[in-house]
């Protein structure tokens with residue numbers, strides 16, 4: 001079996017990249033842009049390239065720019081490679097051809113790309129690979145390929161710029177499942193996406209279990225479940241279908257939630273259970289292979305880890321939580337919160353202060369320190385108040401958000417952070433514009449670097465690394 005390769009650019013990043021590409025053109029010239037990508041081995045036969053940064057040169061970076069070719073200044077070119085390829089990233093080179101039909105690589109493309117892949121494959125210690133893409137002038141249709149390091153052969157690469165990397169081209173069910181007859185209004189393509197979507201659920205407790213039941217009923221059949229805990233008597237007030245018997249038999253929460261999914265789908269579902277914390281390597285690896293990460297735990301450390309994984313692997317993250325406290329006059333205040341940070345950065349759970357890093361640090365400490373901290377009042381107990389109906393509001397809304405993400409009726413490009421407050425019964429929506437930041441340690445992407453001008457890099461000296469065409473590249 002051949003390995004499948006895919007370049008997966010999140011929609012918000014693709015939109016910005018495309019805009020810069022179109023703006024860097026004055027008339028109808030060809031334009032070039034670059035992605036620098038991390039390689040993600042999703043499974044034995046699947047490799048996914050995810051962009052860590054992108055660069056679109058402005059007009060002044062070109063020595064020559066016309067409808068029939070491009071020449072970048074050497075200074076610009078070496079700046080690019082020195083800064084990114086030494087870091088071990090792979091290079092994606094995208095250029096356009098005139099016209100609006102499906103483009104094809106030209107003879108000149110073949111020749112230069114072959115030389116170029118040899119050049120980068122032999123001049124940088126981590127031997128980066130070259131993926132090249134050609135688009136029509138509107139950046140609508142494209143072809144992608146990846147070269148071997150000798151520049152002799154190339155393989156096809158799929159390009160995906162949607163939130164979820166699920167192809168709807170094949171296997172559209174001709175005879176739709178009667179189970180989803182009442183959801184037909186949302187379209188069969190969306191139902192099909194839901195049935196292929198692989199969801200990683202971290203936390204299978206009071207919120208996670210309701211969430212799984214609801215999203216399972218909506219049509220999601222592929223799950224990775226992570227939770228180290230076992231069912232306890234005190235959980236029975238809020239876990240659908242959980243029984244006294246399960247508690248007595250010492251069920252892990254992951255097995256109980258698997259049981260819920262299997263009740264919905266006697267056949268055709270895949271549920272992987274990992275009864276550990278998300279900090280274990282196996283759990284991390286499995287979560288990275290999921291199309292969507294959902295975190296519904298009661299601690300800050302696992303949320304931090306989930307956010308880091310989502311950023312590293314460019315996966316959408318949905319974060320759920322509830323909180324109940326009692327005011328001095330003895331009336332309770334109750335909250336549900338659903339947070340979806342923008343994919344790939346902009347703001348995150350950490351810089352958005354949605355989790356508390358001090359608490360996460362305490363939670364990662366050995367239990368002796370942890371007990372001490374709890375004694376000193378730094379940690380809330382695990383006996384936090386919690387009720388089924390409030391958890392249901394949270395889980396329901398999150399499933400609605402995901403339904404909207406899949407169907408496209410909800411835009412999460414700049415992220416969302418919704419808080420429901422009861423008994424006031426009000427939804428408050430954080431204005432995520434205020435959360436945007438460039439210099440977060442966790443999610444900062446330094447977007448000012450993306451559009452590069454020649455004058456930005458008075459590079460003092462560089463070594464000529466022996467690219468045959470010594471002064472510039474032409475495409």
Ligand SMILES: [Zn+2]
Pocket residue numbers: 095096097105106109134475
């Ligand atoms: Zn070309």
Ligand SMILES: [Zn+2]
Pocket residue numbers: 346347348349350351352440441442443444
């Ligand atoms: Zn951040």
